[in-house]
Amino acid sequence: MVGNESRAAIISDRRITGLSADVIAELVAEVGPLWHERHQVKLGCRPRKRAVGAGAKHRLVFIDRLLATLVHLRHAATHDVLACWFGVDRSTITRAIGEVRPLLAERGCTVAAGVRLRTLAEVIGHLGAGGKTGIIDGTEIRVRRPAVGRKDREKFISGKNKQNAVKAMVLTDETGRLLFYSPAQPASCADITHARQLGLVKHLANGQPVEILADTGYQGLGAQTGGQMVTPPHSKFKKNPPDWYEEIHERQRKAHSSRRIRVEHGIAHLKNWRALARHHGRREHMSDTIQAVAGLLSHQQNVTRKPDQRQ
Structure with a gap:
């Protein structure tokens, strides 16, 4: 995942995401709970041997998932490049964009x-x-x-x-x-x-x-x-x-x-x-x-x- 300084730089520079810091903050407050709710429902719908929430935690927290999606939409950056930037595997970026993009599309x-x-x-x-x-x-x-x-x-x-x-x-x-x-x-x-x-x-x-x-x-x-x-x-x-x-x-x-x-x-x-x-x-x-x-x-x-x- 990116460090706090890198994350702050992405949020503060509108050239990177196309959005101001205030708009990104509103997106985190609005879309974050929806993503968490859908993620919990997805976890609860499949057969499990552990309780929901047990096990390893996400390396890519929601705000980083949102920022990766915004950079992808703004600059058409490939998933490989984003994976290197955020310090995770390519499949993690692909999954994150696939989860956040529909939530953004539903906003109108x-x-x-x-x-x-x-x-x-x-x-x-x-x-x-x-x-x-x-x-x-x-x-x-x-x-x-x-x-x-x-x-x-x-x-x-x-x-x-x-x-x-x-x-x-x-x-x-x-x-x-x-x-x-x-x-x-x-x-x-x-x-x-x-x-x-x-x-x-x-x-x-x-x-x-x-x-x-x-x-x-x-x-x-x-x-x-x-x-x-x-x-x-x-x-x-x-x-x-x-x-x-x-x-x-x-x-x-x-x-x-x-x-x-x-x-x-x-x-x-x-x-x-x-x-x-x-x-x-x-x-x-x-x-x-x-x-x-x-x-x-x-x-x-x-x-x-x-x-x-x-x-």
Whole structure:
């Protein structure tokens, strides 16, 4: 395990974990008891010859497990490197990340102190209650190519980038505050199909009126949602449009683009976490990784926002 000085250095330097010391302290207080509870349940569920809690103690205490997971998510550090840093075996790091990452993924996106959004329905309700505008977009994360002969191997090939990737849907408010990050889907899934699978049309129909800005990948949802999904205007001329129309159409397109640019900034902040820039691990862990990073980033953003921006 790391010494107290090394642990303090990791916590105090935001460049290492991407989080401030105050946020890490809150994570320890919140996630620590959940990890301990699940660990005790796991120990009690299997046949035992000793009482729960007997035997050797963990060399890697919970705070070190949390820090190893944060460094892995922030910098995509390999388990071997983390094992050398924390002075334990590689399998210990793998087990620690596998236990802590799902707990971080379940936290949801923080929008205020003690207020978290975990589902798309909660996000739509939050936007509707506050009369706010949402911005939606899809993003792709490169992953390792599936093995030869694996079923549905071609599903991960992106039609846009011609690379093996997974896709997720991001939803922010008009200020760029992260509200929702969907589980991963193979990149061959179209943006509009992914939105329908997540139930976006149903949630918009059943909730309060909400304006959602989207790009051309979601054209067609406007009619299905009563105009709540706003996409760039269609060109009414397929060939030889008049000059005056081209000028108006370009002005409308740029106005729409300038309103939804905030979601691009939100995606850029997420991709600063190297685990989402390009994923080298197992694809089945992608959903937990995506949602864990989104929860951590939104928590840090909420802490660093000025008081008047948290309304």
